[in-house]
Amino acid sequence: MLQVPVTSNDIDVLARAPESQYFDRKSAKIKPNDLARTIVSFANSAGGKIAVGIEDDGVVSGFRYDGAQPVEAFEQCALLHCDPVPMVTPLRIPVTNARGEEDMVLVLNVSASQNRVIRRKNDGKVFLRSGDKSVQLEYGQILSLEYDKRQIVFEDEPVRGTSIENVDSEVLDRYKRALGTTVSDEKALYSGQFLTDNGELTHAGVLLFAAHPTRFMPQARVLRFEGKRLETGSQLNIIKDRTFEGPIPKIVEGASLFISGMLREYQYMDKNAKFQTIPEYPEFAWFEGLVNAVTHRDYSNTGEHIRISMYDDRLEILSPGKLPNTVTLENMRTTRYARNPRIAKTLVAFGWVREMNEGVQRIYSEMQKAFLHDPVYSEPNGQYVKLTLENSSTSRVLRTQDTLENRIGRDTLDSLNEYEIEAVQLAYSEKRITRKSLAVHLGRSLKLASATLHALTDKDVLQWHGSSTRDPHQYYSLKQDEQ
Template sequence: MNEINELLKYGESEKAEFKKSTAQLEKGLKAVCGFLNHSGGSVYFGIHEGKVVGQEVSDSTLRSISQKIRQNIKPEVSPEITVLGTGKEKVIQVRVKEGLNKLYYLNGIAYKRVGAENIVIPPEELERIILNKRKKNWDFEICEDANLGDIDWEKAEWFKERYEFIIKRKIHTSSEDLLKSLNCLRSAGDKNKPTNAGVLLFGNDPQKFFPNTRVTIAVYLSKKVGTKHKDIRDFQGCLLDIIDETNEFINKNINTYSYLKEGQLAREDISQYPPFVLRELLVNAVAHRDYTTSGARVIIKIFEDRIEYQSPGPLPAGITPENILKETSHRNPVLMKVLNKIRYVEEVGEGWDRIMDEIESHPLHPAFPKIEDTGASVIVTIFSPKDFESFDLDLNDRQRRAIEYARKRGNITKREYMKLNEVSARTAHIDIKELFIRDIFKKIGVGRATKYTMK
């Protein structure tokens, strides 16, 4: 009771608000929101007009207070609820610290504590606070309800070892200090707390805090949405595991054709899509997405002729599908920095350049990617080479060169075939006839004007 007597002596203040009972919980929530947006404080239920009147206490009462706060105040917070006093003079104390992720809203309205009042934050002040917050990044912010126990320290140690291998020297610091230097942990009072990036990258259970941080992959049997799925999977866990497991699944669901090259005993493999492109677009989708968008997740659709990567949130300000090769901006710079340390992403600004180079150097030269910003998400589509299926056939090198020639020039004649491959007219005739029979070439014209195009 000493604590309550001390409170009664000073009355309500910028740190304390009194309510007669939890029947006034709705009004009490305004104070909780105000404390979060100011410097913290407590609401006491069971005090009226400077006297202790007592508050009935049960498990359901305490649970109801916690649920109401979590349901009505956003971003979500967990209050500290304590029962003071005994008998009929029990008082419920609901305490919150100053919020780490301001602004906080009660049913869409932001309050702040001024003296012993809870006032609505005026529009011009709201705008100033929001503008200042935009200068910071979501992944740098402290994850409100997480603590060091939510970090997978084995994963942190794995990261440290991989980083040491890459830089070829020993890191003489603890895993905790290393994560702090990478902004995966930050000081909060006298403790280190995980940031949002720290939870995503090294958390035991990131979905506990961010339910929609999973990746869904749907594999279709044709070129259209709506057809029967060959497979559909959800991947969750920490971001490092999601990247590795999802990349493995994608590679298992694309085609690799082997063919026998003349003069060689071993067969050569051609992948439907460049492996680097598959991984880089996957990492981009999870590292650049907008994690503040609720109810959205990364979705990857694998079709017979293309793969679509859909990532929540628009392109960052100043970046468009047209200038993405020239301009660089990161929505989540902490994530990108950590992933770059262990070579999960390219150096800053180099990822898209290499994507285009890898596609251009693919043996069958597929079309370049399509980038679409819908405003709600970014969709990147990569395309399978149109001639890919022909590489599943046992064609000779001459025929493959002719296919490439016809694809680039639009057509090929018998004379051009002979010159290209340095073969006789009879060999050229046999090779071209086989391509025609297999429905790879289409014949146009007659006699000396005959040309062959890709079908």
């Protein structure tokens, strides 16, 4: 569900609004040090609003009762209990509490910290907002957050054991030509902060220019699947699998050529009776998704590939690392941010990169112009960013038809009637079908469905599975899908 900030200070809104990524309610009985946990989590995320004096269930309890902390303790909470001190704006709102007394609620508007990780002062713990919870981070997660906020800049850290000897001269020459400079390789790298005073390449230098960066971190993997989902074991349906290594510019070029070679084009007749060619996906959409993944992934997570998975009905691009800093799924179309600005700036020179929200916005636009569903962004397990592009029903039909021709033969496929073709396509899609499921799919009788399945079994297209004709668990599958 889309979560949006609570902007109103109306007491009814504050009492009813669901707690979320951007909003929390707290009783005035809470200890200031415990409230600091929520303040820290909002400051380390995208900011948020805390209403103190309202219970979790929305009851306006206020401050006028035994056990309530003084309002001043909460107004000074950020100053006394957070390090460094985040920007928090307090606002006292007069209310009538649930007991009918004149009272107040304290609203704390917490701003996002742009360049520092905020900690709770007494124990140094770091918290991050995740949904309606303030989650404590572990060491590796804190380090990643520090990278995001530029407190530590991953790109600029040296990679031990590297030197200019590790550089791919062809890529560096292209970079220099793009900049219009003829300076020495060493000066070009040093001026771009890709080479340290000690002569070691930085992480950005390795990723962009090293001939073999996978000695230090993995790169991109492209997989093509037959069907709409990943199968395992004897049903494993990976039909193409290639890993791309090398400096980022070569990865982008190699992966994009490989992907484009596996994408379908199909024709249709327009209103002027002329054939038009339509790509399976708009080129900008998938290419920008690839470039964004390469540019904005969390490279401090060194154990993961960028993974591009191509299914019959969609293309998925999975990038290691959650969305950076203040970027969220809700605001990513309007928020500008680059986790790896040196990499982004370099790829601008190659003509590929736009600021994150500009590219995302155009992906939406290109998919809409192609009459396709909007792209879908998600954060699986809070550890990745996934872009899903769905293709058109026409291209899905063509891809399914090609697959079925390869599996059962063109002549056999041409010999089937319309009900048999529907049954074969359903068996391909669902793996298992029954008399009832086919009848529902066709919108026809069980008798017709049964006759269709028997005919396909006789033609050696389908395989029947069951112990007897009365077996309640009997089903049919494509001959090559026998289980």
